[in-house]
Every structure is written in C-alpha cells, then in structure tokens.
Amino acid sequence: MPDSLNTPNDLAPFWMPFTANRQFKSNPRLFVKAEGMHYTTSDNRQVLDGTAGLWCVNAGHAQPKIVEAIQQQAQELDYAPAFQMGHPKAFELAARLVAMIPGDLDHVFFTNSGSESVDTALKIALAYHRAKGDASRTRLIGRERGYHGVGFGGISVGGIVNNRRFFGSLLAGVDHMRHTHDPARNAFSRGQPEHGAELADDLERIVALHGAETIAAVIVEPMAGSTGVLMPPKGYLERLRAICDKYGILLIFDEVITGFGRLGSPFAVDHFGVMPDIVTTAKGVSNGAVPMGAVFVRKGIYDAFMNGPENAIELFHGYTYSAHPLACAAALATLDVYREQDLFQRCADLAPYFEDAVHSLKDLPHVIDVRNMGLVAGIELEARPGAPTARAFEAFLKCYDKGVLIRTTGDIIALSPPLIVDKAQIDTIVGTIADVLKDIA
Numbered sequence: 001m002p003d004s005l006n007t008p009n010d011l012a013p014f015w016m017p018f019t020a021n022r023q024f025k026s027n028p029r030l031f032v033k034a035e036g037m038h039y040t041t042s043d044n045r046q047v048l049d050g051t052a053g054l055w056c057v058n059a060g061h062a063q064p065k066i067v068e069a070i071q072q073q074a075q076e077l078d079y080a081p082a083f084q085m086g087h088p089k090a091f092e093l094a095a096r097l098v099a100m101i102p103g104d105l106d107h108v109f110f111t112n113s114g115s116e117s118v119d120t121a122l123k124i125a126l127a128y129h130r131a132k133g134d135a136s137r138t139r140l141i142g143r144e145r146g147y148h149g150v151g152f153g154g155i156s157v158g159g160i161v162n163n164r165r166f167f168g169s170l171l172a173g174v175d176h177m178r179h180t181h182d183p184a185r186n187a188f189s190r191g192q193p194e195h196g197a198e199l200a201d202d203l204e205r206i207v208a209l210h211g212a213e214t215i216a217a218v219i220v221e222p223m224a225g226s227t228g229v230l231m232p233p234k235g236y237l238e239r240l241r242a243i244c245d246k247y248g249i250l251l252i253f254d255e256v257i258t259g260f261g262r263l264g265s266p267f268a269v270d271h272f273g274v275m276p277d278i279v280t281t282a283k284g285v286s287n288g289a290v291p292m293g294a295v296f297v298r299k300g301i302y303d304a305f306m307n308g309p310e311n312a313i314e315l316f317h318g319y320t321y322s323a324h325p326l327a328c329a330a331a332l333a334t335l336d337v338y339r340e341q342d343l344f345q346r347c348a349d350l351a352p353y354f355e356d357a358v359h360s361l362k363d364l365p366h367v368i369d370v371r372n373m374g375l376v377a378g379i380e381l382e383a384r385p386g387a388p389t390a391r392a393f394e395a396f397l398k399c400y401d402k403g404v405l406i407r408t409t410g411d412i413i414a415l416s417p418p419l420i421v422d423k424a425q426i427d428t429i430v431g432t433i434a435d436v437l438k439d440i441a
C-alpha cells in the first residue's frame with residue numbers, strides 16, 4: 001500500500017508509539033469501529049478482541065451507558081480547572097473508588113495514564129517521608145522485568161532493557177530486585193507458581209547494601225503483565241510486605257493492569273490479600289474510553305501532608321487534566337457497568353474455563369510455558385535462534401489475518417480479553433492461536 005503514502009491519508013507523519021513504524025506503514029492494520037467483543041477493520045473485517053484493547057477495555061467496547069455519559073458530559077461541562085477549583089463528579093468518583101478498594105486506601109489522586117500514576121506514586125512516596133522528617137529516604141526500588149510506563153520515574157524503576165537503554169542515566173538512586181520468572185521450576189503453572197517466595201528476600205540484600213534509612217519505596221506489579229505475564233510465586237508478596245514493614249519502606253502495587261477486575265476481584269489487593277501503602281491504577285478505571293489514572297494512598301500518607309497553614313498547597317504536583325470531567329463521567333459509568341453486569345464475578349467464574357483452554361496449547365509447536373490467572377494468560381514461545389521476537393510477531397500477524405487480536409511482548413503471547421468474553425469466544429481465540437502455531441516455523 002505504499003501509494004497511500006501520497007494520498008491525503010498519508011500515514012507518514014504519525015510517529016506511532018511502541019510500533020514497528022515502517023512495517024506497519026507498509027501494510028497497515030486500522031480499526032474503524034468497535035462494539036462488544038469485536039473491532040471492525042478499515043477493510044470491513046470483524047476482529048475478536050483477545051486483549052481488551054491494551055488491557056483496558058475490561059467491560060467491552062461501546063457500552064451504551066459509558067458512551068451516553070461521555071456525550072452528556074461534553075455538553076454539560078467540558079472542562080473545569082484542576083487546580084484550586086473542582087467539579088462534583090471528581091469528588092463523587094473519588095468516594096466511589098475508595099469505597100471499592102479494601103482497607104484504609106482512602107484517598108485518590110487523579111492522573112491521565114498509568115505512566116503518570118506511577119510517577120505520581122513515586123513522588124508522593126518521596127514527599128511523604130520528607131513531610132514526616134525522614135528526608136534521607138530518597139531511594140526507589142523496582143524489579144527486573146517490571147513495567148511501570150514510560151515516564152522517567154517509571155522507566156527508572158522499571159526493568160525492561162529496551163525501555164531504558166536509549167534514555168541516558170535515568171533517575172539516580174534507584175535499585176532493582178531480581179525478577180520472579182523461573183520457568184525451570186514453574187513452567188505450566190496454573191495460578192500462582194509454587195516456587196520463588198524467597199526471591200522477596202532480595203530486598204534484604206538491597207537494604208543491607210544501601211541502609212534501610214535511605215529507601216523510600218518499593219514498587220512492583222502484583223502480577224506483571226506487559227513484560228510477559230509473570231505471576232507472583234506463592235508467599236512472595238506477603239514476604240515483600242513483611243520486609244517493607246520491618247524497615248519502614250512504603251510498598252507500591254502497580255495495578256494499572258490488575259485493577260478493575262482482571263483477576264476476578266476488584267483489585268489484586270483483594271485477590272492476593274496483601275495490603276500495599278499506595279496503589280497505582282489507570283486503564284480499566286474508565287474502560288479505556290477517556291484517558292484516566294487514579295493513585296490510591298493509605299490514610300496516614302494523606303494525613304502526613306495535611307499540616308502547615310490551611311491556605312498552603314500541600315503537594316506541588318498535578319496535571320491540567322487531573323480528574324477531567326469527561327474522564328470522571330466515563331469512569332462513573334464504567335463503575336456502574338462493572339456492578340450492574342457483575343463483570344468481576346463473571347471473570348472469576350470464567351477463569352477455570354479460560355485456564356483449561358489456554359493450557360490445551362501446552363503440547364503445540366514452539367510452546368515452552370503457559371501461565372494464567374483470572375482472565376490473563378501468557379503463552380511463551382521458544383525464540384527463533386538469532387531472531388528473538390520474530391516468531392511471536394508472526395503469530396500476531398497471522399492471528400490478525402484470521403480475525404483474532406492477540407498481543408505479544410518478546411516471544412510471549414499475552415491474552416487479556418474483555419471480561420464480557422464468552423466460552424465460545426475463548427475457544428475461538430485459543431483455537432486460532434493453535435492453528436497459527438501449527439502453521440509457523
């Protein structure tokens with residue numbers, strides 16, 4: 001389709017994010033419409049969404065209630081200044097969100113993306129210790145293979161080499177724990193793998209190296225999605241919590257993917273029963289319909305800032321579009337849809353069927369691991385010698401040609417269908433992947 005590069009619909013000017021631009025523009029894949037579980041392509045084909053867009057459209061596409069809420073809000077109040085002013089839906093949404101999440105995570109800071117949520121959480125952690133008079137706690141600890149978005153904070157604590165290596169020296173004072181991926185002991189686990197709780201003790205090593213009094217916070221994804229779907233080993237998160245408690249380190253869960261039902265509970269906090277101090281979310285909060293993120297903090301964190309003169313700003317942080325009216329309207333409607341259609345329970349009910357379906361791929365060519373939890377699965381392929389990622393990318397293209405959208409990261413296929421998926425659609429997604437795996441070299 002190179003001719004199209006000279007038409008008014010020129011594909012050239014748009015520098016696409018996390019995309020092989022030249023490959024894409026030589027053979028573009030364009031969606032023009034979406035409803036329920038399906039996208040419609042520009043050549044009028046239906047494509048079954050095996051990835052909830054990018055892990056965000058948890059309630060499926062074009063839910064009428066969400067569409068109407070956005071339309072109405074655009075007419076009623078398009079924008080209100082985010083600083084020193086407010087609008088009612090921002091407060092209503094915050095109240096509903098804190099009522100949903102367990103424990104005393106009872107204040108919310110709004111952002112526009114997962115990356116902004118992560119940078120917000122890291123800044124709050126640093127400023128919190130300072131507000132308490134603990135200003136030596138400036139180090140941030142992440143984990144190898146972590147994905148925390150693309151801000152400088154997020155890539156600094158993140159642990160995916162290509163997201164870091166091109167961007168200079170990143171934030172100072174960051175260290176990383178070992179990742180938990182251990183296929184030699186845990187391949188083909190269903191749910192949480194048996195082995196690896198002791199990897200949390202890597203935090204003890206970092207504490208011994210730097211001194212606990214220099215460490216502000218540890219950030220992990222309770223279930224790591226974008227790096228290729230890595231489940232926390234049994235006991236790992238509990239141990240991490242205990243070590244953070246021992247040394248006064250804040251624990252941040254990055255729930256940008258796990259939040260809003262993906263594991264069959266509202267949050268991973270519920271699913272694993274481990275209480276962090278800060279939770280970052282985005283994506284599913286507004287069903288991907290309007291960009292939004294939300295950072296939850298425990299009561300004591302908010303309170304630590306509420307000192308000083310009452311007319312003084314307590315936290316010098318925020319975005320022009322924090323709690324944007326359209327995003328708030330979309331999120332409130334999204335929460336209604338989750339509740340009215342009981343989608344988190346639906347996810348939990350479907351999870352065993354989904355688990356059996358994805359594990360049926362075990363003996364197919366190239367498959368070296370299958371792992372799953374809730375409505376998430378990772379299918380790891382053996383890399384082609386000398387050509388990492390090529391096999392999975394070919395699988396992605398072939399699935400798309402056959403009408404199924406999957407996502408790949410490295411040589412791992414990541415599945416995360418909208419929570420409205422049904423059993424026949426799960427069969428279609430998995431059956432298409434099976435056909436493709438038999439077909440590719």
Ligand SMILES: Cc1ncc(COP(=O)(O)O)c(C=O)c1O
Nearest residue numbers: 113114115147148149226254256
């Ligand atoms: C765990 C996690 N954190 C942060 C992000 C970044 O979110 P965004 O792309 O909205 O900035 C993602 C995106 O996939 C994510 O999975």
